[in-house]
Amino acid sequence: MTNNENVNGKNINLVIGGTGKTGRRVAERLVQRGVPARAVSRNSExxxxxHKPETWGPALEGVRAAYLTYAPDLADPAAAPAIREFAARAVDAGVERLxxxxxxxxEETHPSEEAVKASGAQWTIVRCAWFMxxxxxxxLLEPVLGGELVLPAGEVPEPFVDLGDVADVVVAALLDDGHAGRTYELSGPRLLTFHDATAAITAASGREVRYVPVTAEQFAEVAGEHLPPEIVELFTDLFTRILDGRNAFLVDGVQEALGRAPRDFSDFAREAAAEGAWKQ
Incomplete structure (x- = not known):
């Protein structure tokens, strides 16, 4: 994807994690709207x-607004100090919106949120849980292709959110007035268990996919056979902590930010199947 930068004045919209799931979609939408965008990652031009603050200055040159995603995860203890320092440097460089x-x-993400709020910039927080x-x-793609999702997620329902909706909210917050000082919590329009999700994928793709609930210990043992220990720990924590029912309710962030309903999981599944996502 080609950025359409303009460094004459503070016109560029910076997208950190520009090759990631949300960043890629945000950058694409900015370019489609003819808005100057700079999508950056460790391997970008x-x-x-x-982890290298010396790279921040060049990325901030000519930037008016920035979309922040932190890798590997905003809940990482290292995230808040980095976000705080970057936000301060961004404001000093003339960035108006974060x-x-x-x-x-x-709760582990709240220190990073507070760092952005205290930066002096116009800020918007976009909170998401599980992406469709x-x-x-x-x-989860490889297990879907294998026909079986073996996860320690129990029967807890989750309001899966579409990445297109997330990107649309982010772009609105970057470009449009009325979103400063807002925290948007995003969800899809209905709750689904992993049984429901795999059934929708089966119906859309014609590929039989089933969900097999297991304990956290069983999951860690199986995953440990082909994943590094730190990744196994991350995934086990993700399934057992975040999918404990804390997000098992719908929220109106997409409607509040965009004035429309969020996308349904069945629509996502049909489009993904039509695009060949689950063809081996």
């Missing part, structure tokens, strides 16, 4: 690395 992707139901696209382009 203008490189950006949260939009932060945060985790829904994750985790099933089609992320760590």
């Amino acid at each position: 203008i490189a950006f690395d949260w 939009v932060l992707l945060s985790g829904r139901g994750e 696209q985790n099933f089609s382009e992320d760590f």
Whole structure:
């Protein structure tokens, strides 16, 4: 994807994590609207690395608004200090707006949120939990292709949110008035268990996919056979802590930000299947 930058004045919208799930979609939408965008990552032409503050200055040159995503996860203890320092440097560089992707139901992300709020910039927080696209382009894709999701998620329902909705909210917060000082919590229009989600994928793709609930210990044992210990720990924590029912209710962030209803999981599944997401 080509950025359409304009460094004459503070016109550029910075997208950190520009090759990631949300950042890629945000950058694409900005470019489609003819808005100057700079999508950065560790491997971009203008490189950006949260662990290398010397990369921040070049990324901030000519920037008026910035979308912040933190890798590996905003709940990481290292996130808040980095976000705080970056936000201060961004404001000093003339950045007017900061939009932060945060985790829904994750208290560990609150220090990073507070750092953005205290920066002096116009701020918007976008809180999300599980993305629908985790099933089609992320760590659940391989198990879906294998026909079986073995996860320690029990029967807790989750209001899966579409990444297109997330990107639309972020772009609105970057470009439009009326979103400063708002915290948007995003969800889809209905609650689904992983049984429901795999049934929808089966119906849309014609590929039989079933969900097999297991204990956290069973999951860690199986995952440990082909994943590094730190990844196994991250996934086990993700399933057992975030999917404990804390997010098992709907919220109106998409409607509040965009004036429309969020996308349904069945629509996502049909489109993903039509695009060949689940063809081997």
